[in-house]
Amino acid sequence: MSEHTVKAFDEDITRLRGLIAEMGGLAELSIQESLDAMVRGDGELAEGVIKRDKKIDAIESEVDKLAVRIIALRAPMADDLREVIAALKIAGVVERIGDYSKNIAKRVGKIEGRGTFEPLTLLPAMGEIAAEMVHDVLTAYAARDPVLAREVIATDEKVDAFYNSIFRNVVSYMVENPAIISSAAQLLFVARNIERIGDHATNVAEMVHFAATGSYPPDEDGA
Amino acid sequence: MQTHGTFPWSGATLAIVTSLILASATGQFLLAVAVLLVWMGTLWLAHWSPPEVQRIKEVDSYDTSRLSRLIENSGTPILLTDRNRIIVANHMARKILGRHILEQDARVAFRQPEAIALLDARANGRARIRGLARRRDVWLLNRQQLDDDLAVIELLNQTAEEDISRAHTDFVANASHELRTPLASIIGYVETLLEDGPATKPEMRQKFLGTILGEAKRLQNLVSDLMSLSRVEAEKHDRPQESVRLRPLVEQAARDAAGIDRVSRLELRLDDVPPVLGDPRQLEQLVRNLVDNALKYGKPDQPVTVELLENAAGEAAISVTDRGDGIAPEHIPHLTRRFYRTDPGRSRASGGTGLGLAIVKHIVERHAGRLDIASQRGEGSTFTVRIPRQQDDTPPA
Numbered sequence: 001m002s003e004h005t006v007k008a009f010d011e012d013i014t015r016l017r018g019l020i021a022e023m024g025g026l027a028e029l030s031i032q033e034s035l036d037a038m039v040r041g042d043g044e045l046a047e048g049v050i051k052r053d054k055k056i057d058a059i060e061s062e063v064d065k066l067a068v069r070i071i072a073l074r075a076p077m078a079d080d081l082r083e084v085i086a087a088l089k090i091a092g093v094v095e096r097i098g099d100y101s102k103n104i105a106k107r108v109g110k111i112e113g114r115g116t117f118e119p120l121t122l123l124p125a126m127g128e129i130a131a132e133m134v135h136d137v138l139t140a141y142a143a144r145d146p147v148l149a150r151e152v153i154a155t156d157e158k159v160d161a162f163y164n165s166i167f168r169n170v171v172s173y174m175v176e177n178p179a180i181i182s183s184a185a186q187l188l189f190v191a192r193n194i195e196r197i198g199d200h201a202t203n204v205a206e207m208v209h210f211a212a213t214g215s216y217p218p219d220e221d222g223a
Numbered sequence: 224m225q226t227h228g229t230f231p232w233s234g235a236t237l238a239i240v241t242s243l244i245l246a247s248a249t250g251q252f253l254l255a256v257a258v259l260l261v262w263m264g265t266l267w268l269a270h271w272s273p274p275e276v277q278r279i280k281e282v283d284s285y286d287t288s289r290l291s292r293l294i295e296n297s298g299t300p301i302l303l304t305d306r307n308r309i310i311v312a313n314h315m316a317r318k319i320l321g322r323h324i325l326e327q328d329a330r331v332a333f334r335q336p337e338a339i340a341l342l343d344a345r346a347n348g349r350a351r352i353r354g355l356a357r358r359r360d361v362w363l364l365n366r367q368q369l370d371d372d373l374a375v376i377e378l379l380n381q382t383a384e385e386d387i388s389r390a391h392t393d394f395v396a397n398a399s400h401e402l403r404t405p406l407a408s409i410i411g412y413v414e415t416l417l418e419d420g421p422a423t424k425p426e427m428r429q430k431f432l433g434t435i436l437g438e439a440k441r442l443q444n445l446v447s448d449l450m451s452l453s454r455v456e457a458e459k460h461d462r463p464q465e466s467v468r469l470r471p472l473v474e475q476a477a478r479d480a481a482g483i484d485r486v487s488r489l490e491l492r493l494d495d496v497p498p499v500l501g502d503p504r505q506l507e508q509l510v511r512n513l514v515d516n517a518l519k520y521g522k523p524d525q526p527v528t529v530e531l532l533e534n535a536a537g538e539a540a541i542s543v544t545d546r547g548d549g550i551a552p553e554h555i556p557h558l559t560r561r562f563y564r565t566d567p568g569r570s571r572a573s574g575g576t577g578l579g580l581a582i583v584k585h586i587v588e589r590h591a592g593r594l595d596i597a598s599q600r601g602e603g604s605t606f607t608v609r610i611p612r613q614q615d616d617t618p619p620a
Binding site (some may be wrong): 015017019024026052122125126128131132135139145161166169204 | 336354
């Protein structure tokens with residue numbers, strides 16, 4: 001982006017982008033740690049994830065204030081305006097991603113019989129893909145790279161396929177082992193949360209594409 | 224202590240003359256001496272006080288354009304930040320983090336919470352961060368404050384060290400189990416043969432010896448696969464430099480893998496693609512492993528298609544398609560794990576070591592390519608390897 005005559009505007013935009021990156025970094029770590037906590041049954045780690053969500057929320061409101069201030073004071077136009085609007089929306093979505101991680105962390109204590117609970121081993125691979133999507137989309141945001149953003153959108157299919165496979169798997173496990181239905185149901189919610197994280201990463205990717213090119217990416221799967 | 228300039232003789236003379244006049248005019252000799260002392264004292268202080276000017280000059284001399292030239296060609300990624308805004312990034316830093324980080328908030332480049340804590344504290348220190356350029360890498364970030372605004376950030380890649388320690392534990396955990404199973408049956412059968420001695424019936428002896436041979440061959444395959452895996456892993460961090468023409472290589476490797484008795488099942492559709500940077504021996508092994516798998520797990524009377532083409536993104540794409548039972552979707556993400564088997568019994572029966580795809584994955588990673596697996600239950604599976612085309616090292620503008 002070329003330099004602006006008003007130096008302060010550049011500084012504001014840089015700060016805004018820095019805040020979004022910081023938020024994203026926190027959300028990324030939360031996804032990883034909430035899943036680690038879930039698999040290992042680590043209550044302390046889960047506690048840390050739940051606490052971190054407050055920080056993410058605080059940064060979101062900081063982004064909101066800054067974005068509104070930029071619009072009010074500097075009246076940005078064209079790509080600058082897109083940048084600010086995208087940042088505003090992305091902050092909201094990243095905050096949601098943080099919420100889903102928090103929700104996963106909250107369910108850590110509710111899973112019983114971890115050692116023999118087979119479906120639990122399916123989650124990390126799915127979480128891995130979702131975490132990678134979030135990582136890539138934040139990189140795409142930092143680089144203003146619409147190509148990488150489109151790649152992230154394409155990856156969402158994999159997460160959805162994984163979700164369906166885990167869903168079937170867990171349901172058949174429930175049928176066979178009625179004793180642990182409540183733990184298995186918790187797991188379904190966890191899988192659902194990961195799937196939503198993937199969807200939200202896709203949303204961010206669309207906004208990155210919008211901020212970079214001015215148009216939303218074409219719907220490839222027609223969904 | 225050093226003198227700077229000449230001694231202020233004029234000042235001293237003036238002080239002495241004034242004191243003399245004072246003494247002779249007022250007659251108060253003591254007062255005159257006191258005035259002289261104070262006067263000379265101030266002259267002394269002003270003259271020999273530590274040179275303050277020098278220090279200010281030093282701070283000013285952080286000339287960023289000079290510093291940037293100094294660090295530009297260093298092999299270590301180094302950045303300069305001005306109040307946490309990146310103002311200079313050397314060649315390596317731009318290569319790893321991307322050109323876009325210039326003039327950005329340092330948090331855009333380092334969004335890991337540990338790094339941000341260090342940046343916000345504006346202090347000297349180190350932080351270990353994960354997932355800087357790729358999601359699995361580990362870097363040590365070293366930040367040193369130069370003055371109130373400027374700071375240097377140096378990045379040290381720790382991924383290799385981390386990998387080595389993890390690889391060791393993995394290897395001990397998996398390989399010892401896999402090596403012990405055939406050994407146990409070899410030892411068992413040999414013990415039986417020894418104990419019974421000549422009393423063993425010839426047909427039993429023959430059967431036992433056959434099993435021992437089979438198990439020993441399995442061990443041999445396993446050891447050679449483990450060795451190629453460790454070789455690929457050892458070279459994982461240096462990119463291959465040789466320019467490779469894929470078409471003849473893929474054709475030869477596919478035929479080698481099939482052997483005389485299975486070559487009729489091969490269906491080759493090979494286009495000419497631009498050369499890629501690669502390691503020909505490893506690429507051959509990659510094709511051999513994929514084709515061997517496809518022939519093994521496809522239906523015995525059905526063909527295996529090997530395709531080579533240049534895709535829309537300009538990458539060379541090698542795909543191997545079998546027509547077999549396909550792979551259940553829940554297995555697909557795990558296929559490249561060492562010793563992972565969808566059906567252990569069947570894989571053992573066909574002489575698989577559980578390492579073939581792990582080797583493929585490592586070779587693909589070393590070539591900065593991608594491996595995609597698509598499968599339809601009941602129809603077959605397609606393994607596609609994409610390798611980026613050869614290009615010069617300079618990062619895109």
